[in-house]
Amino acid sequence: MGRIVMSGPQNVSLDGVVQDPDGAEGFELGGWFPRFGGEDLAEWSKIALEEALRAEAWLLGRKSYEFFGTRWRPRSGELADRINSMPKYVVSSTLDEPDWANSTVLRGEVVSEVAKLKQELDGEIVVPGSHRLGRTLIEADLVDEVRLVVFPVVLGAGERFFGEARGTKSMRLVEAATIGDGLAFLTYEFVQST
Template sequence: MGKIVMSGPQNVSLDGVVQDPDGAEGFELGGWFVQFGGSDLEEWNKIALEEALRAEAWLLGRKSYEFFGARWRPRAGELADRLNSMPKYVVSSTLDEPDWNNTTVLRGDVLTEVSKLKQELDGEIVVPASYRLGHTLIEHDLVDEVRLAVFPVVLGAGERFFGEACGKKAMRLVDNRTIGDGLAFLTYEFAQDA
């Protein structure tokens, strides 16, 4: 049975904002990934490679799929090679012909499709960046673990990692470490018995 992990790593500000870390979406507070990641981004890249190598597959929403596909398809190197070759599943009702190799489009009810995927795959099914998809999966108790790269900035506004609809969810810290000198990498499991 597969394990759904929100990671890649999942980049968040201290106040939980995940919106527009690279500034490409035009959010007025976007671009915080490079601005506040600084010299720690080389170490962050090592974590991203670790995450990709241990993943069985990636699960993405359509917008994240398009973003990552455009970014990684033309690249080479260990991380690009892994991302380009690994199985990818994209939840979309509008994507007809995926243009990133090893991609399967999941159509129909997202909860049913992701539940089936968890049954069919062994290992980690990593959900990178796709926070809207993540909100739905967390709300319906389909996410097993979250791995957060916490950036040293408070934005005060923007889309949050945990949406309001998620409700109260007990979690247990299972690992923590630093990335470089300024980023925290936190791993939490959902406490099913709470």
């Protein structure tokens, strides 16, 4: 049985904003990710590679699938080669022909399709970005772990990682580490109610 992990790593501002970290979407407060250069991003890249090598597959929403595909398909190197070659599952009702290697479209009802995928695969099924998909999976108790890289910037506005939650979800801190000079890497597991 697979484990669904929200990561990739999942980049958030100190106040929980995940919207437009690289500035490509045109959000007025976007572009906060590249402000942290040098050692911070070099160490971040090491974590991204470790996660990609450990992942059984990626699970993405349509927008994240297109974003990451545009970013990684033309690249090469250890991280790009791993991402391009690993199995990728994209949740979409409109994508007909996926154009990224080893991609499969999940067309049915999201929760049941992902629950079935979780039963079929072993290892980590990583959900990079795709925070809207992640919220749906969290509400359905399908996410096992969340890995956050917290950037020391407060934006004050923007789409947040958890958004409006329906009910309380308890988590347990599994690991906390510092990346570079100022990024926090936090790993949480969901505590399933019995």
